[in-house]
Amino acid sequence: MTEGTANGTTRGNALRDRLSDFVSQIAAAGALIVVFVFLSFASPDFLTADNLFNIGSQTAVVAVIAVGMTLVIITAGIDLSVGSVAALAGVMGALLMSSVGLPMPLAALGGTLVGAACGLTNGLLVSVAGLNPFIATLGMLSVARGIVYIATDAQSVFGLPDSFRLLGQGVVAGGIPIPVVIIIAVAIAGYVVLSRTRLGRYAYAMGSNLEAARLSGIPIRRYLTSVYVISGALAGFGGMIAASRVASGQPNYGIGLELDVIAAAVIGGASLFGGQGTVVGTLIGAFLIALIRNGAVLLNVNTFYQQVIIGVIIWIAVFWDQYRRRKLASASE
Amino acid sequence: MTTETGIGTKEPVVRLRGVSKEFPGVLAVDGVDLDILPGEVHVVAGENGAGKSTLMKLLSQVERPSSGTVELAGEPVEYHGPGHAQHLGVAMVYQEFALAPDLSVAENLYLGREPGRFGFVNRGKEMEEAGGLLRRVGLNVGPRRLVAGLTVAEMQRVEIAKALAIDAKVVIMDEPTATLAEREIEDLFGVIKALTDDGIAILYISHRLDEIFRIADRVTVMRDGKVVDTLPISELDEDKLVRLMVGREIGNLYPKPDVDVGDVLLRVSGVKRGEKLKDCSFEVRAGEVLGFAGLVGAGRTELARAVFGADRVDGGAVELEGRKLKIKKPQDAIEAGVGYLTEDRKGEGLALQLGVDQNITLANLPMTRGLISLKEEGRIARKRRDELNIRTPSIRRRVQVLSGGNQQKVVVARWLETEAKVLFFDEPARGIDVGAKAEMFGLIGDLAQEGRGIVLISSYLPELLNMCDRILVMREGEVAGVIGREEFSEERVIALATGTGEAA
Ligand SMILES: Nc1ncnc2c1ncn2[C@@H]1O[C@H](COP(=O)(O)OP(=O)(O)OP(=O)(O)O)[C@@H](O)[C@H]1O
Ligand SMILES: [Mg+2]
Numbered sequence: 001m002t003e004g005t006a007n008g009t010t011r012g013n014a015l016r017d018r019l020s021d022f023v024s025q026i027a028a029a030g031a032l033i034v035v036f037v038f039l040s041f042a043s044p045d046f047l048t049a050d051n052l053f054n055i056g057s058q059t060a061v062v063a064v065i066a067v068g069m070t071l072v073i074i075t076a077g078i079d080l081s082v083g084s085v086a087a088l089a090g091v092m093g094a095l096l097m098s099s100v101g102l103p104m105p106l107a108a109l110g111g112t113l114v115g116a117a118c119g120l121t122n123g124l125l126v127s128v129a130g131l132n133p134f135i136a137t138l139g140m141l142s143v144a145r146g147i148v149y150i151a152t153d154a155q156s157v158f159g160l161p162d163s164f165r166l167l168g169q170g171v172v173a174g175g176i177p178i179p180v181v182i183i184i185a186v187a188i189a190g191y192v193v194l195s196r197t198r199l200g201r202y203a204y205a206m207g208s209n210l211e212a213a214r215l216s217g218i219p220i221r222r223y224l225t226s227v228y229v230i231s232g233a234l235a236g237f238g239g240m241i242a243a244s245r246v247a248s249g250q251p252n253y254g255i256g257l258e259l260d261v262i263a264a265a266v267i268g269g270a271s272l273f274g275g276q277g278t279v280v281g282t283l284i285g286a287f288l289i290a291l292i293r294n295g296a297v298l299l300n301v302n303t304f305y306q307q308v309i310i311g312v313i314i315w316i317a318v319f320w321d322q323y324r325r326r327k328l329a330s331a332s333e
Numbered sequence: 334m335t336t337e338t339g340i341g342t343k344e345p346v347v348r349l350r351g352v353s354k355e356f357p358g359v360l361a362v363d364g365v366d367l368d369i370l371p372g373e374v375h376v377v378a379g380e381n382g383a384g385k386s387t388l389m390k391l392l393s394q395v396e397r398p399s400s401g402t403v404e405l406a407g408e409p410v411e412y413h414g415p416g417h418a419q420h421l422g423v424a425m426v427y428q429e430f431a432l433a434p435d436l437s438v439a440e441n442l443y444l445g446r447e448p449g450r451f452g453f454v455n456r457g458k459e460m461e462e463a464g465g466l467l468r469r470v471g472l473n474v475g476p477r478r479l480v481a482g483l484t485v486a487e488m489q490r491v492e493i494a495k496a497l498a499i500d501a502k503v504v505i506m507d508e509p510t511a512t513l514a515e516r517e518i519e520d521l522f523g524v525i526k527a528l529t530d531d532g533i534a535i536l537y538i539s540h541r542l543d544e545i546f547r548i549a550d551r552v553t554v555m556r557d558g559k560v561v562d563t564l565p566i567s568e569l570d571e572d573k574l575v576r577l578m579v580g581r582e583i584g585n586l587y588p589k590p591d592v593d594v595g596d597v598l599l600r601v602s603g604v605k606r607g608e609k610l611k612d613c614s615f616e617v618r619a620g621e622v623l624g625f626a627g628l629v630g631a632g633r634t635e636l637a638r639a640v641f642g643a644d645r646v647d648g649g650a651v652e653l654e655g656r657k658l659k660i661k662k663p664q665d666a667i668e669a670g671v672g673y674l675t676e677d678r679k680g681e682g683l684a685l686q687l688g689v690d691q692n693i694t695l696a697n698l699p700m701t702r703g704l705i706s707l708k709e710e711g712r713i714a715r716k717r718r719d720e721l722n723i724r725t726p727s728i729r730r731r732v733q734v735l736s737g738g739n740q741q742k743v744v745v746a747r748w749l750e751t752e753a754k755v756l757f758f759d760e761p762a763r764g765i766d767v768g769a770k771a772e773m774f775g776l777i778g779d780l781a782q783e784g785r786g787i788v789l790i791s792s793y794l795p796e797l798l799n800m801c802d803r804i805l806v807m808r809e810g811e812v813a814g815v816i817g818r819e820e821f822s823e824e825r826v827i828a829l830a831t832g833t834g835e836a837a
Contacts, residue, residue, distance in 0.1 A: 204686070216667075
């Protein structure tokens with residue numbers, strides 16, 4: 001490589017380097033398109049405005065929470081507590097409306113803050129107490145669920161104002177579902193955070209090499225904690241959307257939700273080893289999962305098979321991630 | 334180190350013909366022909382990114398050649414991955430990474446090829462053979478010891494023993510002395526001699542000229558992926574070798590500018606940390622280059638890390654420009670204007686999965702209105718790339734795939750971006766080529782000229798003797814003495830470092 005040729009192809013190389021970051025997204029997007037086209041032919045009910053909007057709304061919960069999960073995974077962490085936290089937030093938000101009588105927006109904010117508080121606990125356990133993220137959030141998975149049952153005596157919370165339905169079931173002008181608008185807003189915010197803020201950049205750096213990040217003067221504890229707070233807050237907000245969709249606070253909501261959320265992030269190219277992941281990829285992953293679930297219903301496939309299919313997709317996505325890593329690692333050492 | 338028969342008469346163990354390897358945007362190895370003879374120490378030299386490591390990986394089948402043929406013992410070999418190369422007698426000595434820390438030395442030696450039958454391991458046999466191999470590589474540790482407790486040098490020796498265990502014909506060592514102390518290097522050379530006497534060929538990569546002239550039988554110089562020439566060591570001298578490597582004359586390797594040393598910038602007093610640091614004090618003046626000398630383990634890196642806030646200390650005070658600093662973590666030091674370039678760039682310096690640009694700006698992100706300015710980031714990265722001559726096809730490439738020396742330059746670029754007033758350079762020349770070394774020291778000189786204070790930590794005395802205004806010598810966690818430039822001599826430094834002879 002002489003200087004001359006290096007300069008001659010600089011542009012092409014920069015483009016290629018940028019593209020190589022998107023390989024997994026391109027693969028996931030390809031899968032998304034294939035499933036979409038397949039369902040369009042396989043079921044007459046698929047390609048209808050109603051169904052598509054329905055998918056959009058259904059995806060909202062997973063997509064919103066998965067954006068936070070992506071951030072956590074980029075730092076080489078994991079948040080297993082999102083399902084329980086979503087349930088806790090949904091129930092608490094519902095109680096704020098039914099028992100305290102708060103108006104809908106304040107209650108939604110309240111639920112989100114409950115999630116943020118859970119996230120703060122996770123974050124402190126990881127960054128200050130030094131617990132492994134897997135263990136810290138596994139504990140929270142159990143603690144949050146326990147609190148839900150204690151607070152509700154395992155009974156659903158009803159008696160919510162009609163205005164609450166807006167969040168998960170409403171539409172804005174032109175008939176676009178509010179959940180879809182929420183997905184777009186959260187995605188844009190997440191994208192900006194990841195690509196243009198300190199928090200995002202430091203998340204990648206910490207996930208890639210924690211010691212290098214520390215020696216570069218990055219306040220590790222603060223940023224690591226923030227990442228879990230964001231994940232918790234988004235889980236809380238997602239829980240409110242879910243509660244709105246069924247117009248009640250459900251103590252049993254979200255058991256196993258973390259699987260779909262983690263799967264969405266991983267399918268979209270987030271690496272469990274840290275340092276990698278994008279919002280766009282995660283959204284693609286979330287929609288892929290939603291399409292598979294929706295398609296299964298339309299085609300009358302037993303719901304238990306959905307579980308199997310999604311599990312297999314996770315295997316493939318993680319295998320692909322590790323395969324690429326191994327190639328890179330062997331190349332550099 | 335050649336044995337009595339002349340080199341020309343032997344059949345080569347390795348024969349490469351027209352071997353190339355292309356990565357996106359880089360022709361890393363370009364049509365290489367190379368013969369390796371049994372029993373020779375064959376050094377591969379060249380600039381950072383010249384393709385040395387890649388060439389070794391083609392031989393050890395870590396990478397698949399894009400074209401060309403590899404012959405071992407006269408037979409062309411197919412690519413089947415590293416296991417296959419080992420089977421054919423090509424061993425690569427990695428540093429620590431390839432060993433399983435929780436297994437014993439013997440278990441590591443036979444990992445994957447345990448003696449015994451039907452899935453049962455014959456432990457007695459394993460221990461006995463392991464003991465023999467360890468003796469051959471001059472390692473005095475029991476085969477039952479856990480690898481986790483060994484020093485880097487000992488692990489390296491286990492790696493070499495592993496090569497013997499598979500009956501290797503060729504042993505590849507990629508910068509094996511980079512993490513060794515002087516004495517350990519001597520021992521390693523002894524082992525290499527013993528191996529070559531047994532007819533094993535050694536392929537050896539190094540940037541240290543003194544080393545090359547000590548052990549090489551023949552030297553192959555690479556530049557831009559091509560072989561420039563292969564010569565017996567007797568036909569080379571330092572100047573000629575450097576010229577072959579970089580394709581031009583290198584004027585002065587240590588261009589130290591004349592600087593008027595100013596006021597005290599950094600004053601460190603009474604820094605303590607357990608047994609590692611005992612009451613260390615020193616000061617650095619504006620425009621001064623202060624050297625830290627001492628044996629490996631004397632506490633030079635520990636002292637720098639303590640001042641920088643990377644490790645907790647038991648006591649001590651740090652003042653910058655007369656102001657008392659409270660440094661509890663690296664962030665505090667950086668904000669105050671103190672920077673530290675780590676010696677272990679992969680482990681502590683680089684975020685391997687991030688791009689060159691992102692690594693350069695990591696300690697000082699260019700922000701506009703709360704957001705990272707990607708344009709500014711690109712500009713900074715390109716400027717530093719050109720300035721330090723970082724060889725990368727694009728500034729967005731992951732640093733993971735850069736050559737070792739270019740990775741080092743990326744870390745340096747990061748610290749230049751922080752505009753630190755005092756900079757600690759811990760072994761900055763390790764693993765970089767002569768050309769880059771001259772650039773690096775030129776840069777250190779420039780930084781001093783700008784009025785910054787520089788601390789240069791190095792195990793290689795000529796670097797310190799040439800670049801520094803004063804040298805602080807450490808011994809067993811203490812400051813053994815400080816020598817001014819007019820009194821510099823290798824003997825004085827060594828006397829202080831080892832505690833022999835009269836003190837300063
Ligand atoms: N896996 C990879 N992907 C892309 N480029 C690579 C890869 N591995 C090496 N390169 C490139 O190939 C070139 C040769 O690299 P190599 O590591 O062989 O250099 P080297 O001679 O060992 O340098 P050094 O002395 O700095 O270790 C460099 O430009 C490097 O960036
Ligand atoms: Mg190399």
